[in-house]
Amino acid sequence: MNILFAFLIIASLGLLLGMGLALAAKKFAVEKDERAEQILAILPGANCGACGYPGCSGYAGALSSGKAQNGLCSPGGAKTSALVSKILGIADGGAGERMVAFVHCRGNNELTKRDFQYEGIEDCSAAHMLFQGESSCKYGCLHLGSCIRVCPTNAIHRDEKGNVSVDPDACIGCLKCTLVCPTKVIRMIPARGSHAIACNSHDPGPVVRKICQVGCIACKICEKKFPDSGCTVTNFLSDIDYGKPMTQIADAALACPTKCIVEAR
Amino acid sequence: MAYVAIFITYIFINNFILTQFLGLCPFIGVSKNSESAIGMGMAVTFVMGIASIITWLVYNLLLLPLDLAYLQTLSFILVIAALVQFVEMIIQKNSPALYQALGIFLPLITTNCAVLGIAIMNITEGYNLMESFSAGIAAGIGFTLALVLMSNIRERMDLHPVRKAFKGVPIAFISGGLMALAFMAFDKALLTNLLG
Numbered sequence: 337m338n339i340l341f342a343f344l345i346i347a348s349l350g351l352l353l354g355m356g357l358a359l360a361a362k363k364f365a366v367e368k369d370e371r372a373e374q375i376l377a378i379l380p381g382a383n384c385g386a387c388g389y390p391g392c393s394g395y396a397g398a399l400s401s402g403k404a405q406n407g408l409c410s411p412g413g414a415k416t417s418a419l420v421s422k423i424l425g426i427a428d429g430g431a432g433e434r435m436v437a438f439v440h441c442r443g444n445n446e447l448t449k450r451d452f453q454y455e456g457i458e459d460c461s462a463a464h465m466l467f468q469g470e471s472s473c474k475y476g477c478l479h480l481g482s483c484i485r486v487c488p489t490n491a492i493h494r495d496e497k498g499n500v501s502v503d504p505d506a507c508i509g510c511l512k513c514t515l516v517c518p519t520k521v522i523r524m525i526p527a528r529g530s531h532a533i534a535c536n537s538h539d540p541g542p543v544v545r546k547i548c549q550v551g552c553i554a555c556k557i558c559e560k561k562f563p564d565s566g567c568t569v570t571n572f573l574s575d576i577d578y579g580k581p582m583t584q585i586a587d588a589a590l591a592c593p594t595k596c597i598v599e600a601r
Numbered sequence: 602m603a604y605v606a607i608f609i610t611y612i613f614i615n616n617f618i619l620t621q622f623l624g625l626c627p628f629i630g631v632s633k634n635s636e637s638a639i640g641m642g643m644a645v646t647f648v649m650g651i652a653s654i655i656t657w658l659v660y661n662l663l664l665l666p667l668d669l670a671y672l673q674t675l676s677f678i679l680v681i682a683a684l685v686q687f688v689e690m691i692i693q694k695n696s697p698a699l700y701q702a703l704g705i706f707l708p709l710i711t712t713n714c715a716v717l718g719i720a721i722m723n724i725t726e727g728y729n730l731m732e733s734f735s736a737g738i739a740a741g742i743g744f745t746l747a748l749v750l751m752s753n754i755r756e757r758m759d760l761h762p763v764r765k766a767f768k769g770v771p772i773a774f775i776s777g778g779l780m781a782l783a784f785m786a787f788d789k790a791l792l793t794n795l796l797g
Contacts, residue, residue, distance in 0.1 A: 342669055349659070349676060353683035364690040366697075390698060457760045 371423055372400035378419045380411040384488045384510030399424065410435065411508035435524040436507040437492075437514060438600060439483075441476040442534040444498045448473055448548040464518035472547035475537040477521050483513035504601050525600060526578045531585045532600040538571050552596045562588040567597070604735050606796055607728075611739035613787040617715045618747040619780055620787075624715030627706045628748060629773055637702035638752035642745025644692065644703070646738060648684055648710055649719050653737030655680050656720040657730050677720045685711040715744060751777060 376396040387408035389395040398404035399420060406426065407417040413434055454463050454470040460482035468474040479498040484490075491506035492513060502513070504527055513522045521536045533552060537544050541553035552574050558567035559574065565588035566580035574597070576582070589597040617623045624645075631641040656677045664670050689707050693700045700707065710716060719740045723733040754776050763772055 341667070342672055345663070345667060345669060346672060346676060346679070349663075350679055353679060357683055357686050360687050360690055364694040366694055391701075393701075458762065459760055462760070 369397070369400040372396045374423050375399050375420055378412075378416055378423070379409060380416065380508070382411050382488050382508055382510065384411060384508060384512065386410045386508070386510040410510065434527040435509045436504040436527045437502045437509070437511075437522050438504075438525045438532050439477055439500050439502060439522050440532065440534060440536040441521045442499065442550045442596065442598065443471065443473060443476045443548050444479065445471075446497065447550050448476065449546075460516070461518050469519070473537050473539070473544070473551065475519055475521065475539070476535075476548070476551075478519065482516050482518075483522055486512045486516045488512065525576075529576070529578050529600050530582070531576065531589055531597055533567075533574050533576055533596060534598045535573065535594075535596040538573050540572050544572075550594055550596055553594055555593060557591055557593065558588040558597060561591060602796060603732065606792060607732060607736050608739040608742075609792055609795065611719075611736055612743040612746060613784070614789065614792060616743040616747060616784055616787075617718065617740050618744060619777075619784040621718070622781075623718045624713045624744060625777075626709060627713065628751060628777065629770060631703065631706050632748055632751040632755055632773070634756060635749055635752040637699070638748040639745065640696075640699040641703055641706060642741070642748045644688055644707065645710060645713065645715070645744050646741025648681070648688055649716055649737040649741040649744070650734060651737075652677075652681050652684055652716055652720055653723055653733040654730065655684070657723055657728075657733040660724055673721070673724065674717070677717055681716050681720070682711045715740065747780070750780065754780075 372393075373396070376393055379392040379396060381392055383391040385391065387395045387404070387410075389398055389404065395404060395409065399406065406420050406424070409416050409420075449472040450470050451467065451472050452470055454466065456462055456466065458480050460469075460478040460480045463469050463478050463480055469478045471478070477500050479494065479500060481492075481494055481500065483500065484492045484494060488510060489506050489508055491503045491508075492500060493503065494500045502522070507527075509524065511524070514520070514524065519536065525532050534550070535544075535552035537548070537551045539547075539551075541555065544551040544553050552569075552572070554569050554572040554574070556569045556574075558565050559569050562584035564581055565584040566577045566582040567574050567585070567588055568577065569575075576585070576597075585597070589595070589599070611617070615621060618625065618628050627641055627645070632638050659676055659680060660670070660673060664672055664676065685708065688710070689700075692703070692707065719737050723736055726736075728736060751773070755773060758772060758776070767775070
């Protein structure tokens, strides 16, 4: 008799709590959009944040509710934006041009002078706070690999000399490395671009000559002798305009006295 | 005065994680960054406070009059499980980001022995309703304190070179042990000195 009583009490307590939960579930129901889940299945799942939303699920939710523009997903590219437009029944805006990150610096401790030797925590921002880094060139790569650690696809590598490079095939264009880099030496270039300027220094030519063997000295050979290379020198640094034909860029790369026009892939 | 004593006791002297070693699972699992540590601490504090009230009511108004005190643990688990489900719904509705950050550790509050621990401790200490509630809140604050301290230590540790064998959880356990050692400085003598 006693045991039956105990059983009844616990059972009714459970029932009561269960009913309370059922009511609460109704009140706090999170409405789910089926299309959002379909879109989430299509998105690459890198959760890189290149679209500006917190992860793929955030972007899927914003897309299905019409708050976000299609084609913001750079890892997915044109394929994903076509699939998304099919689900939502909207016109395919197409993805923008595929951009990849590129480290605009070839300097390392052998080729570039150092003001002092940094011995601190292995983090570029920390090193940059101390006189903008150990290198005499304050525009270049700090070689401490903060970008390597934030890269969601492990596309960034550092060789034994300390030079950091991005694998353009593995890069999904999420911009994380460009945001974490304190010297902004990592910038985006179009993936189709064959060459890139491997220097970020706005120091005048003589200064660059003194501190770095592979920096742009703003001699303007690329700009003047090879007008169809797409190179223009502004503020002591050559820059490639990828919108131009760039037919002479390979010759300009050969003619560059410090060889800082390099092949991007 | 009794309430001040309860707060000091459960936050410092009998800190659930660092002195009693209850609820170590989220202590290691959710202490990777301070944001989710604070979120987890809030959720646990909320659950502990409400659970203290409801379990006290269940025990004193239901189980004691019916002479069923031996069902204490069973009914407490039932109440706590329902509560955690409820908290989960609220968090999912109001803060999806926190819901994702907490992940599996949110439903795991159900099996968090710290919550059951405070419910049973309230009964064995013979607290009244208000004392039970403040003990629950204080224990939750103590839990949050340990979690936030730990997450800050781990955030800093991420920037330092740690030997491969110690990276991640091992060094976290060692730091947790050292923190527990530091918390041994708080003992009953502190309470008598403070409150006479």
